[in-house]
Amino acid sequence: MMFTIVIVLIVALLVIAIMINAIQQHKEKIESERRVEIAKQKNILDETEDVIMASANIPTSPQLLQILQKRVLGALKVMYEMDPKQPGLKQRVRDAEQRVKDITLDNGQGDDLIQLPDSDKQIIVFIQCLKKQRALLRAEHGRGKVDTQAFATEDKRLDKLQLRVNIETLSRRANAAMKAGMMGSARQYYEKAVAALNAFPNQDDYTRGQAARINEKLMNIQESLTKANAEDRAKRAEEERDELDELFAPKKKW
Numbered sequence: 001m002m003f004t005i006v007i008v009l010i011v012a013l014l015v016i017a018i019m020i021n022a023i024q025q026h027k028e029k030i031e032s033e034r035r036v037e038i039a040k041q042k043n044i045l046d047e048t049e050d051v052i053m054a055s056a057n058i059p060t061s062p063q064l065l066q067i068l069q070k071r072v073l074g075a076l077k078v079m080y081e082m083d084p085k086q087p088g089l090k091q092r093v094r095d096a097e098q099r100v101k102d103i104t105l106d107n108g109q110g111d112d113l114i115q116l117p118d119s120d121k122q123i124i125v126f127i128q129c130l131k132k133q134r135a136l137l138r139a140e141h142g143r144g145k146v147d148t149q150a151f152a153t154e155d156k157r158l159d160k161l162q163l164r165v166n167i168e169t170l171s172r173r174a175n176a177a178m179k180a181g182m183m184g185s186a187r188q189y190y191e192k193a194v195a196a197l198n199a200f201p202n203q204d205d206y207t208r209g210q211a212a213r214i215n216e217k218l219m220n221i222q223e224s225l226t227k228a229n230a231e232d233r234a235k236r237a238e239e240e241r242d243e244l245d246e247l248f249a250p251k252k253k254w
Contacts, residue, residue, distance in 0.1 A: 034082050045075040051136060054129040059161065064133060064154050066103045067140055072096050074145070116168050127165055134158045156202060163200055167193050167210055174217070187221045190214050 048071045055065065073096040080089045117123055134155065141151040174189035197211040 038079055038082050041075040041078045045072060045079070047132075048072050048075070048136060051129065051132045054125070055133065058126060058129055060133070061154065061157060062103050062105050063150060064137065064158075066100060066105065067137060067146055067150075067154070068133075069096065069100045069103065070145065071136065071140055073100055116165065116172075123165070123169055127162070130158060130162050130165065134162075160200075160202065160206075163196065164206075166196055170196075171214070178221075183221050183225055187218060187225075190218050190221070194218070 048068055052065070052068050052072070055068070073093070076089065076093045076096050079086070080093050083089065117126060137146065137151065137154055137158070140146045141148070146154075170189045170193040174186040174193070177183075177186035177189060193214050194211055197207045197214070200207050
């Protein structure tokens with residue numbers, strides 16, 4: 001009888017130990033998943049806030065800004081739910097909620113007012129910000145946070161803005177090449193610009209107007225190159241005639 005009781009106690013202790021171990025492992029798994037999710041949301045938060053800061057230097061619609069601010073708010077809420085004791089997090093949630101409310105959904109800045117930075121390095125940063133905006137917009141649409149119509153409108157606007165930056169950059173380089181007398185290089189830049197305009201899927205007054213303007217510049221460059229080549233050929237022909245005249249001229253008697 002005593003032996004049976006001992007066996008039962010041992011089995012009971014083993015079961016309890018197994019249960020405690022399972023509970024501990026489950027807690028550790030939950031804690032690990034919590035830390036992973038917090039880290040994920042922090043990355044989302046940092047990435048989005050960086051894009052919002054960079055967006056201050058480029059035309060950004062209130063609609064897109066609201067999408068980005070809601071992304072920040074969503075990340076903060078998840079972090080707060082998982083770690084409500086983290087200092088300052090509750091206030092950050094409140095501040096983010098207020099920023100979303102403060103956004104006025106009007107027409108915002110006109111994309112026609114775009115002004116590119118002077119240096120190529122700054123232009124690269126400008127373009128990178130546009131690409132990041134577009135990537136975050138697509139991510140939010142993929143998560144179901146942005147409806148299809150709003151996504152299509154903003155994605156189209158960003159695509160058009162990227163085209164404008166590309167055309168403006170190529171035009172600047174072409175103008176600089178022309179001032180330096182490098183007509184061939186200028187023509188290459190303008191040809192790239194025309195190709196980009198013609199390949200753009202949503203043709204409008206801007207694309208057609210820019211294509212016409214740049215094609216006119218290409219015609220002027222071609223005329224200049226043709227004239228320069230003709231003058232060069234005439235000069236070489238004149239030099240060859242002078243050499244022949246000198247070669248066959250009557251020899252002088254001394």
